[in-house]
Amino acid sequence: MADARERAQLSGRPAADLDEPVIQLLGARKVYKSGSIEFEALRGVDLEIRAGEYVAIMGPSGSGKSTLMNVLGCLDTLTHGSYRLAGNDVDELDEAELAEIRNQQIGFVFQQFNLLPSLEAWRNVELPLVYGRVPAHERRKRAERALERVGLESRFANKPGELSGGQQQRVAVARALVGEPTMILADEPTGNLDSVSTEDVLGLFDELHALGRTIVLITHELEVAQRARRIVRVRDGLIQDDDGADPGTSARGIEAAA
């Protein structure tokens, strides 16, 4: 693990530094406490993901995939270890700054879609822009374009309840990409979809990958995982196998080179 002085130097670097990984997780541990029972869901995970990578995370149920994803998305904090996202030390940020990072850098796609049922499709899509202080007329235009991109321009004004599961997930994808984030995090985005809708969503991810977005996708299905360029396998809170890990660029590698 890099020492404190070195980390301080790293944090001074600009976020757009191409050499630095977008995601840099070092010795990540996450302990859940429920009453007196403690459970260690992540038991020391090192993970680096570079800008533009398309990574699938696989593993059996309960292995800690969602926990890992929540940490990567700044929705949850680590018990031990460090997490640097796009040059920022996440531990040092307060709630408002984390909110801004989620808003500007990350687009989420959830297994449960998580659309607000009372809002029309485009209102759901514009939500990240609402918190990103984009003016109203521009938000509507961008929401329209995002819906066009997922092939749902005709469902612009429908509420989620009036859409099929596959369509709802496409609305959610439109919401994830409307703010042009550098990174898309998707936790089992196809878990509730049939094969046709799965293909729709994965096709969208392929397009986003081609445009240079970083994509991290959690899945159970090997078929889905194989669409990614790199597969990370997790088991019992540890990375068991990482077919894209480049020893030359790991944290220890940097230390060794320094």
Next chain:
Amino acid sequence: MNWAETLHTSWAAVRSHSLRSLLTVLGILIGIAAVILTVGLGLGTQKDVSSQISSLGSNLLIVSPGSSTSTAGVRGGFGTGTTLTASDATALASSVNAPDIVGVAAEKNTSLALTANSTNWTTTVTGTTPSWLDVRSRTLLSGSFITDADQASAASVVVLGSETATELFGTTRVVGQTVSIDSRTFEVIGVLASAGSNSSSNLDDLAIVPQSTAASQLVGGTGSSSVSTIYIKAASDAQLSAAYQEAQAVLLNLHSISDSSSADFTISSQNALVSTATSIYQTLTVLLTGIAGLSLLVGGIGVMNIMLVSVTERTREIGLRKALGAPPWAIRRQFLVEAAILGLSGGLLGAVLGIGAAFLLPGVIGSSIVISPAAVGLSIGVAIAIGLVFGVYPATRAARLAPIDALRSE
């Protein structure tokens, strides 16, 4: 998210549970209505009292038959009975017995139907003496008042209140016309200038005839020599209490009563009227202020309760908004605005209820209520403030929710 959007989102949240929201703001609604009524009643009482004083004159004493202090059954209650007579009035007018009294007018009031050219109008017919005009501080619009000669001859003449004249003839230029009262013909010799009304009677709707005429022609029988009220005018404000003592002494002597506590009459002054009005007002104020305070407290707790429910129900939504980049202050503001909207709705509905009650209540409690726009505006402000104050805790709770816990909740 700017203010307009926050307002829109919060209003939509309130609207989506309109019945629940209405029940929630009931406490605030009642509280605000009570505040508006309390202030209105205060202003109304002030208005009543000042109009009463200006309509009667401040150096006036009023003698009514019966006792308001004694509970001994035989003499009957205040304002009832026939214990006062025209000769009591004559004795009070004597400058020897009562030097501080400058004018006395006895009134004998009966409700009778007046007819003019087949138009009927029922009003108070007052039998009194020429001194009435001065004692009651009234003036004539036209014609002349009853005279000592009319009194001596029991003349069939009448002086009408301006409203009575208008009701009967459609105009106040009626001097010289005739009206029939109780199927006897009277000549209209004068019309009184308007004096408005106080809370208990309309001062412009009456017909005045000589006391002797009233006794002999309109109210025969045993009741003929009794009078309803004797008005006494003191020489000045300063001599009011002296006049009071003299009037009491004269009447006790005439009625052969030695103990003033068993008097069969009651002498009251304007001060007494003022203090009666004030005490009614104070009782109602204490009552309404209590209701207002409790309702607003209960209403505030209701808002807090429903906002906590709302936060719990929408935990997942809060989690999602946070995941998409809502900072804590935006969440807090959204829920605070929602609480303020609840307060405002309660305030507006309360204002409607309060103003409605202000129109209906005076008929029931006999005291006017004056709606003050400033009080209405201020109490709506208070309602919003209550929503805000009791919304702080739920809003802060919502703002503090950890995004992942909120997202995971079901």
